[in-house]
Amino acid sequence: QQQVKQSPQSLIVQKGGISIINCAYENTAFDYFPWYQQFPGKGPALLIAIRPDVSEKKEGRFTISFNKSAKQFSLHIMDSQPGDSATYFCAASVNYGGSQGNLIFGKGTKLSVKP
Amino acid sequence: DGGITQSPKYLFRKEGQNVTLSCEQNLNHDAMYWYRQDPGQGLRLIYYSQIVNDFQKGDIAEGYSVSREKKESFPLTVTSAQKNPTAFYLCASSISTAGSVYGYTFGSGTRLTVV
Numbered sequence: 346q347q348q349v350k351q352s353p354q355s356l357i358v359q360k361g362g363i364s365i366i367n368c369a370y371e372n373t374a375f376d377y378f379p380w381y382q383q384f385p386g387k388g389p390a391l392l393i394a395i396r397p398d399v400s401e402k403k404e405g406r407f408t409i410s411f412n413k414s415a416k417q418f419s420l421h422i423m424d425s426q427p428g429d430s431a432t433y434f435c436a437a438s439v440n441y442g443g444s445q446g447n448l449i450f451g452k453g454t455k456l457s458v459k460p
Numbered sequence: 461d462g463g464i465t466q467s468p469k470y471l472f473r474k475e476g477q478n479v480t481l482s483c484e485q486n487l488n489h490d491a492m493y494w495y496r497q498d499p500g501q502g503l504r505l506i507y508y509s510q511i512v513n514d515f516q517k518g519d520i521a522e523g524y525s526v527s528r529e530k531k532e533s534f535p536l537t538v539t540s541a542q543k544n545p546t547a548f549y550l551c552a553s554s555i556s557t558a559g560s561v562y563g564y565t566f567g568s569g570t571r572l573t574v575v
Binding site: 351386 | 464466493500501502503505508518550552563564565566567568569571
């Protein structure tokens with residue numbers, strides 16, 4: 346129940362296209378859902394995050410869509426660029442009475458954007 | 461600039477040796493974490509610490525040890541008991557206060573190879 350299942354494992358998109366990465370979870374106590382971006386040889390960096398009280402959050406070309414009833418959330422990258430080529434991780438954590446629990450990570454999606 | 465510094469960037473270990481990976485942060489974060497990353501496996505939690513002089517095992521703690529003598533430092537020792545230590549190791553930190561939604565800040569990682 347603590348798992349976060351991420352798909353697809355890898356994704357190839359043409360420049361200018363939309364990249365979509367999906368994550369699903371079972372634990373309804375999760376209340377914080379961040380996405381991380383990792384370039385080769387580097388540590389992951391926080392990209393965008395959402396709480397379940399909103400259904401969508403947009404920051405530039407990156408959008409999180411959140412479906413609480415389906416227990417799913419997804420990352421959309423609009424107008425994908427070769428510089429977006431990286432590994433993306435979704436994650437989730439529980440709020441224990443005001444203290445945020447450890448992040449549970451998905452297994453990652455390797456995105457390649459072809460010029 | 462505030463951040464997390466991991467050293468060394470590359471480390472080579474002989475069979476039967478213990479090696480220690482360094483992690484230092486100047487973000488004044490309370491919590492620190494060690495993750496192991498293998499291809500296709502995502503991020504797996506080794507150990508974490510919410511406060512100085514206290515730490516807990518994560519999902520794959522066997523063959524590893526940590527200490528947290530200072531708020532800024534959380535070194536990881538890979539012992540000879542870890543039979544497959546070749547991996548990319550990531551250190552992270554976070555604020556550990558009520559309602560924090562800042563997520564984790566990661567270091568740039570240490571790549572450990574057994575020779």
